[in-house]
Amino acid sequence: MSRLEQFRAYRERMNARLLDSGTQTTKRFFNLDGAAYRDGALDARTKELLGLAASLVLRCDDCVAYHVIRALEEGATEAQVVETFDIGLVVGGSIVIPHLRRGRELLDELLADQPGSS
Amino acid sequence: MSRLEQFRAYRERMNARLLDSGTQTTKRFFNLDGAAYRDGALDARTKELLGLAASLVLRCDDCVAYHVIRALEEGATEAQVVETFDIGLVVGGSIVIPHLRRGRELLDELLADQPGSS
């Protein structure tokens, strides 16, 4: 399995486990988390980029991975993801760079997988 | 002076002082910070909202104030700012709420000042 497939499989399995073993509070938080990124005054693509910027400055690799995946699914271009990386870098400082390295590696893997990317 | 005017005056005065008394590194960082939010693959409005989301989860009141002001200047609507508040809240948790209180207060003051807002 690629790093990307491992991430997806582990995330799916353990999220299911958290919901299965969790309280009403756990379940409600997960529902709310899903609902917050739906189209509204801002479209889902923009919201995923907001989630990406927030994840970068909080330096959470798994969250960065998730929002990069989702942003591309919602139609964000590579250039838009890269400019979101820049905002994360300028706001959050050099401490964000290790997360950009891993985020960029994942982005390259995702772009290589896209239909018509060859 | 209103809280908003105080913020603007202090920010302007002390940024000038930081640049005046700073090194080449200081000056280059400030220039870079300005350049990062210009129109590109993402427009300036979206970039200000990215900066706002990042500022909320890092819980920096002055940064929240600045990006709310700039987002409105770039044409963001109240509903778009509020949905950015939501992303900050869901990503960053209840710890963000005190910053939303102060951000909302500033937003109300800014909206009241807008031409045609009456």
Next chain:
Amino acid sequence: MSRLEQFRAYRERMNARLLDSGTQTTKRFFNLDGAAYRDGALDARTKELLGLAASLVLRCDDCVAYHVIRALEEGATEAQVVETFDIGLVVGGSIVIPHLRRGRELLDELLADQPGSS
């Protein structure tokens, strides 16, 4: 108004404003936040102390104030609040000390207000 009264009045007013001007996501988050601290496998008193420890290490004065108030309302003793301060200090380091100064000042004000504190 004392600092404590100011905190309570501002918090109440702006939370109402956030709910009034917010989205479904905003409202659901606030409901969830309230529900998470109710008696369960852990009693409400212990949960407020957990919220206090988390607020101390994230260094959020308003959150510290809120959880100190709520912990006392749920029957926590001064000694229990002080030992929670200690956990926050050891986990979060000297950077927590300014928040302990303000938290202690509020605790003293609250204890002076308690019936029978003479």
Next chain:
Amino acid sequence: MSRLEQFRAYRERMNARLLDSGTQTTKRFFNLDGAAYRDGALDARTKELLGLAASLVLRCDDCVAYHVIRALEEGATEAQVVETFDIGLVVGGSIVIPHLRRGRELLDELLADQPGSS
């Protein structure tokens, strides 16, 4: 070795190395860290849950692992650990979820090892 055994072995070996190679300040900090969790106005079990809540919102996997292990040793139930996860989630936001995934996995491993867990 299981992930749990690896964590324990590495932690023990490198803590010994830090103390062996450290200064008086290092040694005193480690002693203080141990002493802070002893029974007092709050019992050791509650203090470990406070340490767990603080570790979740600061998003430190090793610290989460350590306090989950210690909380169970001090008699915390699965339901109490799960409600502490909830407080961490609500205070710290969705950014805490990756740490809950890994914390839950460890908790499952620990519960499977307990005598009488069949």
Next chain:
Amino acid sequence: MSRLEQFRAYRERMNARLLDSGTQTTKRFFNLDGAAYRDGALDARTKELLGLAASLVLRCDDCVAYHVIRALEEGATEAQVVETFDIGLVVGGSIVIPHLRRGRELLDELLADQPGSS
């Protein structure tokens, strides 16, 4: 009282109160905190600058104020404090700027008070 005098008076009064009302853990932490900055393989001046860099990236105004005061007392020059500001800015990002504004204001007040500063 100037902002600097207020900071010093409040800090001194509430630190005394924390020690007076605290546990052995509280007292030992405060002692350890004092001891860590004494001359060793690094001199006290360098250690205060390390504390300043750490305080900047953790964005703690009171800690920044304290370490600027102490660094000057230990003989740090204005240029050395400014270069420490730069490291904080580059490592921690634009989110550090509001703390630099307040740190610079304090530094100017301290420099104006120094004997021979005319």
Next chain:
Amino acid sequence: MSRLEQFRAYRERMNARLLDSGTQTTKRFFNLDGAAYRDGALDARTKELLGLAASLVLRCDDCVAYHVIRALEEGATEAQVVETFDIGLVVGGSIVIPHLRRGRELLDELLADQPGSS
């Protein structure tokens, strides 16, 4: 490859990729980051230790690794690195300890590699 060699190879490869695929903002940030640590009113050795202290309290393993490597290259002694670890520990709290474990392991590997260290 040792852990140290892996870190260096991955860092070099992905930094090149970030620059190659990045914007002017990305490139300017990387240049600025390099320039900030050059000799000035503080020498490069001290600046690397400042970067190390900041990295410890922000709990970034890759940044800790990088600044430990660079501090030794600039002539910092083991005792000076250890005292910087102490400042990070006291300012940032027990949450820093997992990063000290990994930082110490790397430091041991680096010291073993130094000419004349046997």
